Amino acid sequence: MRPTVTRSLVMAGALLVTTNGPVFFVSNEILENGRSWEEPFTRAVFVALAVAAVAAVALDRFRLEGIRLAPQTGVAVTAIGFFTGWAVLSSLWSLSPDITRGRSLIYVGLAALAWLIADLSFRDFRVALTTASFGAVLLSLVTVLLSDAIGTDKNGDWQGIFTNRNSLAPIAGVAVLVGLTHVVDARGRRRYLVALIPALSALMMLNSGSRTALFAVVVAAGAAALVVAAKIGGDRYGPSARRLSAATAVVGMGATILVVSRLWTEPTFVQRRTIWSHVWDRIAERPLQGFGWFNVWLDRDFTSAHPLLERGSAHDSFLEVWLGLGLIGLLPFLVVVGLAVYGATTAAWRRPSVASWLWLALVIFLVIENITESYVLWYSYNWVLLMVAALKSGVGSTWPRERRTRQATARASA
16 A cells, blocks of 8 residues: 555544544443543543644654655644644633643644645545545444434434534535545546445435535535636636626525525524524623633533523634634634635636645535534534645745655655
């Protein structure tokens, strides 16, 4: 097996862990320890992941053979470093200092993991993402088929190995997007085989009953396709193609606004708006520094204000960061998200391809999901992938992305 394939499979395993599903499944269904971030098994898994990622980065310069990690510089590194450091520092004024300190230190490992993944070629990255996302889909499908009690929730919606449908649906959405790229690249009968990836993933997503994930997939895939098509069409057919693309974009935005306006009155968004209202009130008490990272939902004085607050998150990553880290922590978070969007958009426009389409669709999907869920919490693959996209933007970087240590490359090819 090629060393790069091995690395991508290791990264796939790390991403699968950050979906949280397998970890909580083992903790709750096999070990019967329940679902808690402080449960010994769960905590040990994420601490081990963080330590391994940091060690892999820190010890990379001592590598005797193989391709070394490319140096990371630029605005993204600064923003990720500041965000992570501020999260750790927030333990000094946190409502629960020990919990904030322990949880925020794991985010150092997530930043290191993002560095490792950003160093993969697109081919190896796609292997990692496909293995992790579709692996979670297949495990969930098997769980649904074997046990209704475990694989479905009280409403009959599919949740698979995850704790709820809103965790299954987004990772299935990721599998749909990456699966479509395999279908485009495949030839002959192999195309029918790889078509199972987006097909089964779409089946899981639809049966989860999550409308936000379906909406995010459609918008992400359509918007990314429009950018790529506009560039290719404009280069090939001139201004008329660009005008057609612009008109299509206007129609698409109108349709999106219409769908959002209809969803806005749905119970799921009514509940979210209630949660957001309480979170805003809480943010106003400490708008600059926040209440400490990843711990506010342990405060009974806060969560007892409304039954919906018992769900344990703001259901919006932007509000979640502001709540935990204040405006000071929100700014670097916005920089990371902004760089991810900018980098993916400019890459799709300048170098339209299957790879650039996937990155743009993926980033749009992740951002939409972060508007309706607190994916910056939960040691999530969502935050890791956004950091990867920001790092790949290259804004302010002094190192070419393709640079490698020559001696290491020579050894790898020898």
